[in-house]
Amino acid sequence: VSQKKNTQRPTQIPNIPSPLPPPLLLSQVPTRHGGGPPPSAAAASGSGGGGEKGALCQECGEQPWNYRCPGCSRLTCSLPCVQAHKRRTACSGKRPRTVPVALAQFDGNQLLSDYNLLEETSQVRESAHRLLDGFGCGFEGRHGAQLLPWLSFLGKAAERRGVRLAVQT
Numbered sequence: 001v002s003q004k005k006n007t008q009r010p011t012q013i014p015n016i017p018s019p020l021p022p023p024l025l026l027s028q029v030p031t032r033h034g035g036g037p038p039p040s041a042a043a044a045s046g047s048g049g050g051g052e053k054g055a056l057c058q059e060c061g062e063q064p065w066n067y068r069c070p071g072c073s074r075l076t077c078s079l080p081c082v083q084a085h086k087r088r089t090a091c092s093g094k095r096p097r098t099v100p101v102a103l104a105q106f107d108g109n110q111l112l113s114d115y116n117l118l119e120e121t122s123q124v125r126e127s128a129h130r131l132l133d134g135f136g137c138g139f140e141g142r143h144g145a146q147l148l149p150w151l152s153f154l155g156k157a158a159e160r161r162g163v164r165l166a167v168q169t
Contacts, residue, residue, distance in 0.1 A: 059085050070095035 057065045057077035065075035067082060071091045076082045086093055097117050101110050135156040147155065158165040 057081055069093055 055065055055075060057063050058075045059081035060077065063077040065077050067076045067078075068074070069076065069082070069085065069091060071093050072089070074085055074089075074091070076085055082093075085091060095113075097113060135153050146152065155165055
């Protein structure tokens with residue numbers, strides 16, 4: 001049996017333009033001097049309003065804003081104004097995790113927050129499955145005649161405690 005050496009040239013892949021925009025260089029990334037959000041985020045801020053450069057603090061109205069509350073998008077200039085805002089409005093200062101976010105404001109932090117929310121809900125779901133499986137009630141389809149769910153829970157709980165429980169239907 002003789003082996004032939006492959007002398008064919010590999011075919012060249014044509015240069016197909018990518019549908020994605022070219023990556024930005026570090027020198028092309030816009031910087032945020034002055035502590036404010038980028039203009040696209042300020043325009044889409046939602047309920048807090050404002051957001052223009054040079055806008056005044058919405059709590060004291062004396063100095064330009066430096067901080068935006070993640071919970072309600074209120075513009076404040078300093079820690080005392082942030083604290084006064086939280087006391088006056090009972091705002092938690094935390095971004096609601098299930099509120100839709102404008103595409104202009106969606107960034108890596110938003111993606112990470114969404115991913116963490118999905119992971120937490122998955123853990124809660126798995127925990128509920130394990131708990132119900134301990135009672136003998138799975139989420140799989142029911143086969144044949146079964147007791148009502150609450151009677152099944154009662155029977156399994158009694159069995160775990162060493163009590164013999166007879167249920168007549």
